[in-house]
Amino acid sequence: MEALEEPTKAFLPKVRDAWYILAESSELADKPLARKLFGTPLVLFRAEGGKPSALLDRCPHRNVPLSLGSVQSGRLQCAYHGWQFDGGGTCRLIPSLTKPSEGRGRRAPHFAAREQDGFIWVYGAVDSEPNSEPHRFAMISDPTYTTVRRSVEAKGTLYSVIENALDVPHTAFLHRGLFRSESRGITITAEVLRTHDRVVAQYIGEPRPPGLVAKILSPSGGEVVHFDRFIMPSVAQVEYRIGDENHILVDSVMTPVDDFFTRVYAVVSYRMRLPGWLVQPALLPLALRVFGQDATMLAKQTEAIHHFGGEAFLSTEIDVLGKHIRRLLRGGERGEPTSDEQATVELCV
Numbered sequence: 001m002e003a004l005e006e007p008t009k010a011f012l013p014k015v016r017d018a019w020y021i022l023a024e025s026s027e028l029a030d031k032p033l034a035r036k037l038f039g040t041p042l043v044l045f046r047a048e049g050g051k052p053s054a055l056l057d058r059c060p061h062r063n064v065p066l067s068l069g070s071v072q073s074g075r076l077q078c079a080y081h082g083w084q085f086d087g088g089g090t091c092r093l094i095p096s097l098t099k100p101s102e103g104r105g106r107r108a109p110h111f112a113a114r115e116q117d118g119f120i121w122v123y124g125a126v127d128s129e130p131n132s133e134p135h136r137f138a139m140i141s142d143p144t145y146t147t148v149r150r151s152v153e154a155k156g157t158l159y160s161v162i163e164n165a166l167d168v169p170h171t172a173f174l175h176r177g178l179f180r181s182e183s184r185g186i187t188i189t190a191e192v193l194r195t196h197d198r199v200v201a202q203y204i205g206e207p208r209p210p211g212l213v214a215k216i217l218s219p220s221g222g223e224v225v226h227f228d229r230f231i232m233p234s235v236a237q238v239e240y241r242i243g244d245e246n247h248i249l250v251d252s253v254m255t256p257v258d259d260f261f262t263r264v265y266a267v268v269s270y271r272m273r274l275p276g277w278l279v280q281p282a283l284l285p286l287a288l289r290v291f292g293q294d295a296t297m298l299a300k301q302t303e304a305i306h307h308f309g310g311e312a313f314l315s316t317e318i319d320v321l322g323k324h325i326r327r328l329l330r331g332g333e334r335g336e337p338t339s340d341e342q343a344t345v346e347l348c349v
Contacts, residue, residue, distance in 0.1 A: 009310030011159050012259050014038050015233035015332040016124035019134040020255045021265045023120040024151065028052060032076060034067035037124060039258035042111060043067040044120060047087025048074035054111040054122045055089050066108065076108075089127075118149070119253075119265065135235050137251050139269035145247075147269045148284060152291055154264060156298035158234060158256040159329060161264065163322050164294055165236040165252055166228045168203070168347065174293050178286060190320050192343040197232045199324035203347075230325050233332050246272040260302050264291075317345050 022035040023044060032045040034057060041057035043066045057065045059078040068079040075084040075092055083101075084093040089110035094101040112123035112130050121134040139145045154161050164170070168190075188205045203226040225241035234254040241247050248270040255263040268287065272279060305311050315322055324341070331338040 008260075008306050010157055010259070010305060011311060011326065011329075012157060013159070013329040013333040014124075014256075015329060017128070017131060017335075018233040018332070019114070019121045019123055019130070019132065020234060021119045021253050021263075022054070022122045022255065024149070024265075025115055025118045025120060028120055030071060032067045032069060032071060034065065035122075036257045037122060038256055041065065041067075042122065043076065044113070044122075045071050045076045046074070047076075051087060052113040052115050052120050053087035054113045055085060056109040056111075056126070058108070059083060060091075060106055060108055117267075135231065135253060137267045137269070139249055139251075140267055142269070145269040145271045146280060147267060148280065149265075149267050150288070151263060151265050152288075152295065154262050154295045154298045155260060155302050156262055157260055157302070158254055158262055159325065160298060160301060161254055161262040162230060162234065162236050162325055163319075164298060165254075165264075166201075166230060166238065166321050166325075168228070168320065169318055170297075174297055175290050178290055178293075187346055187348055190345040190347060192320060192324065192341075192345065194324045194328070194338070194341040196338055196340070197328070199230050199321055199328065201228045201320050202226070203228075228321060230321060230328070232328055246270075248272075260306075318347050320345055320347075 043057040047053040064080040089108040091106040229237040
């Protein structure tokens with residue numbers, strides 16, 4: 001008999017009282033859609049009136065995945081015995097049963113769902129009334145901005161993927177030539193503010209990076225106004241203003257599919273001197289290349305964590321946001337408020 005493999009020790013917070021994107025609206029049509037959140041199988045479908053609904057992907061009758069079934073007049077029908085469930089998980093039909101089909105033990109556990117900004121959002125706590133609303137993408141409806149959406153995947157924990165998206169020092173090495181280069185000996189200051197639901201770093205005194213992406217954004221150079229933000233429980237924002245007319249906001253919502261697999265739904269909005277349609281064919285492939293480099297490194301990081309049986313992170317003060325993200329996620333999982341904190345950090349770029 002083979003020995004059971006020990007679980008990998010890692011920081012795996014699960015903030016369930018919050019909204020996560022599980023699909024783009026276009027993915028949810030007339031068939032059920034299987035998804036996972038925190039490793040739990042869910043099924044999405046359009047209930048009565050086309051309203052999105054999310055249930056545990058398990059029929060309470062014989063445990064068959066409900067995602068194998070079909071949608072019949074706004075009800076999800078199990079493929080095994082034909083039981084039908086409404087958008088709230090109540091069983092509305094058991095074929096051949098002459099008595100009422102409804103019954104508490106016949107319910108499929110339900111997760112609140114919303115359709116907003118072209119995405120299907122699901123609340124992580126089962127059979128719960130949400131105490132918040134989904135994240136809003138600030139520029140998505142602004143006609144003066146060009147907006148691009150992309151969903152990508154990374155083999156990494158929720159924490160690791162968020163920190164990677166907001167980590168400045170690695171860009172000079174992993175993305176050398178695309179975004180930054182090795183240190184030019186310029187000292188900049190990061191002013192950090194953590195509140196109960198977010199942490200924001202503003203980088204002051206940063207010149208335009210020398211990489212290809214920055215040159216496309218601002219050919220004439222100029223000083224950068226740069227903010228990095230983590231917003232609970234899974235939003236990473238990177239915002240740049242370069243020169244007088246160039247503004248870009250990368251707004252990413254991370255979905256923890258399981259412990260070591262994260263799906264990233266990114267909305268990139270930008271406005272600049274050149275027309276958006278002219279910039280996009282050059283900017284988009286470079287941005288995807290940057291993320292591809294990140295995804296490869298995150299996969300290697302996860303591979304090493306599994307090999308050694310757990311994480312062993314060592315941080316310094318230039319890992320500007322990491323400790324704050326951990327504290328917020330830990331507090332969110334426990335339902336404990338996090339106190340405000342301010343800090344100033346110097347970096348050499």
